[in-house]
């Protein structure tokens with residue numbers, strides 16, 4: 001296993017022109033697998049609210065639940081940088097609360113860094129968390145936690161005016177000391193412009209190939225979630241694989257084929273005979 005990646009390594013990948021690969025995970029088993037596949041960053045996304053907990057959007061997962069997911073992922077990852085999402089209302093109320101909650105993600109969730117949604121309006125909050133010694137990843141463009149306030153779940157930076165605001169969001173986060181920024185559902189031209197004009201990595205999701213790296217939600221990539229956004233690519237239909245396997249298990253149990261001899265352990269013959277003799281005496 002290669003050495004554990006640091007925030008510095010992630011920034012250096014951009015300098016070297018090496019694309020950064022990020023994916024979400026929420027539990028120990030999948031965290032181990034994505035780490036073994038060699039991704040650079042594992043994000044414990046607040047998408048857990050939807051793909052792990054079945055809520056309609058990301059706003060319902062609690063800080064305590066994000067800490068539990070993060071802890072499980074952190075224990076499964078050896079090489080990748082683990083980033084934990086700050087859930088809705090864990091950083092918006094005050095800088096003080098944001099720093100305290102980011103600290104809980106690190107101390108209890110064992111993440112290497114935190115991510116929070118927002119641009120210019122978060123500059124001071126990001127600065128405060130970074131000053132506390134916690135690396136921060138920003139998130140601009142479509143920000144699902146505040147989608148109800150903004151344009152909803154739509155492509156962003158379609159107009160020049162909107163594009164300028166998103167460029168300013170990226171600059172504010174860079175100024176605040178963020179080590180990387182996720183750009184979600186931003187027009188490809190604007191994402192590429194930002195990637196070329198900031199010193200920290202811009203990691204895209206639905207934002208075209210001009211970003212410094214890409215991130216996908218694991219359940220979308222594996223075909224385990226039925227409400228995936230239009231920009232995510234399904235690399236495998238694991239849902240069907242799971243249904244097929246569990247259906248075979250069901251049939252084998254109903255037909256008495258499972259467990260077969262291969263999965264069955266027996267007593268020694270003498271022990272069995274003694275057992276029958278003794279149990280018979282018990283009546």
Ligand code: KIV
Nearest residue numbers: 024045046047182215
């Ligand atoms: O919560 C999440 O999974 C995310 C990704 C979409 C980047 O923030």
